[in-house]
Amino acid sequence: MAHEQVVRPFSDVHRKGNQVIATMLHDPNVEGLDVALYMDGSASMEPEYGPRGVLAKLGGVRNNVEPQMRWMLEYLATKDRNGVLRVAYWATGDGTQLELVGDLTGPQAKEFKFPGPRFYGKGTVLLPVLRDYVAYIREAAANGAKRGVAVIITDSQLYDPADVRAYSAKVAAEIAAGRLPMLNFVFVGVGAAVDEEQMEEICHDEYPGVGHLWCHRHADRMEEMADLVAVLVDETMTVADGGVIYDQDGAVLKRYEGRLPAVLTFDVPESCTAFTLEVNGQRFTQPLPEEHDEHEEEGEGHGDEPEPPPVPTRRGHGHGH
Template identity: 35%
Template sequence: MAESSRQLPSNMVAREFGEVNIRPVGTQLEVTFTIAMEPQGVDAEGWQTGVALDASGSMREWFGQSLKGSFPPEALAEYRQKGWVYTKNDDGRSITMARPEAYEDGLRRGYLKNSENIIQPLAREFIGYLAENLDADGGTTVIYWACGNGGATEVLGDFTAQQCRELVLEGPKSVKFGDGTQLLPALKYFVERFSDAARGMYLFLTDGRLDDLDAIKRYTRELAQAIANGNRNPVKCVLVGVGSEIDASQMEQLDDLDTGTDVDIWDHKIAQEMRSLVEIFAEVVDENQLVAPMGRIFDSMGKQVKNFPDGLPAKVTFTMPRGSQFFELEVGGERIRQSVVML
């Protein structure tokens, strides 16, 4: 029985490849890889793009909205005298509480500091890249999602590559950070707003903890069926994991979701592992796009396992002996080696 497919981490993948997946099948290893490239020709036209930022409570730290550090004993004593720190009884437990004045003074004196905002520079990169290189109107739509009760969104607007350089991204303003993490409202926002777009590319930055996974799967299957039936245009969604405590399991479930069609809606990446932004297009290319006049693939024993005399496609699937440590793609007079051993 064939085992499930596994995607190699981005930092393991040769720079020439967009994505590499491996799947043991009996005595063979099935390998699928894509060439790292932006959409070309007609496939580069008519895109609408969006970047959605997870604003659930667990993301507060990554927006720079958490405080790090502690008050020294002498400062606590001072704050108690001023009434800035007090003790509260909660079900028989004594809890020390601090008023805003204590936090403000702690920040001024250096006892406390804000967590680093890792979302803002990362999101600016994605927004600018999509706006400049892909979006038909030159502006990428930006929203916060998982706000309020976990299902609310806050729309920031459309931003050009130039505008996003000064874009402040510190979390939602009109609603609070969310009490849950519901992805479906954000997905529907893009799909429904850009229903007439020739193509849609939507990125969702998150720590990967989703509360509505089953609902997303149902909606994704319906969306894929509509695309397969020709009732709507293609959509590609990419989950981008951020932070140091990413829950990748649900992201992988969506990436590997069987929609019952040939339409693949979801991909996932880990921001820290990404080598270049072009990786978001790893699953946009297909086997009908030719990227070189010819190409050959060899296993780690040097045996040719695939030949493309009439043109190398942008997406390739082949098999080689399960014990192979790597494969090599020969193209343009060079050989590109790719390990398939996952540590």
């Protein structure tokens, strides 16, 4: 089969067996997404940030968090409506406090120092993060934000899962009533001390008129964190209010009700050679590549995004659909 070109509005099409994964081109101005990153600042994270002061000047000292935060922020800035991200350490001080790093652009983040919070936290309390982001997105919505994503990183078990779930239900009710834009919380746990069952329970909750607010993954090591964040954020992207995918004979392969995600995953018959996406009254037909072929449109999609680190084995589930 000849090399097939990826047609707009797709940036990448991949076929594996009878499954197709098609990624849509992303336009931050249309999406209107406002992103924030909250990095765990509890005491258990101190070894990952490494020593500070005189000890930091000694050879062999490594900050495992800083390169990951830099790459994540560079990547997230390509998704944000104005390229400016709210960044804070959470679970600092007594465990309930936030230390705001500031509003950073991708280029600023590339050189920014992330030595860790001033005061490492004595606990891991998540509710203040949610309150902070909701207050932030209310203000951002008044200035043009249409959607929000808060990326939250932790290496610990949460102290307040019941409070988080109760507050999430209130947030969902506000979204359903039109008083808040659509939000997603992207939750990434790192290391062996994370309570995956706790994360699952929070992310499993589904709310009337909204669906899932949370999605999560677990990384074994800090070096895997940035890639997992990129995957989850991509999965939360919405490019339209819905759509339908047909095969080359006009049979419906999949319907997307309510939202059309930026990453489309659907099954096709073995004989299928092309699919058509119908969205907003328009139709776009994309020839299917051979199995395992992966095509990316030159100069589009990921061309301006930072090069990701090596892809690790992924665990956990996304519920942001």
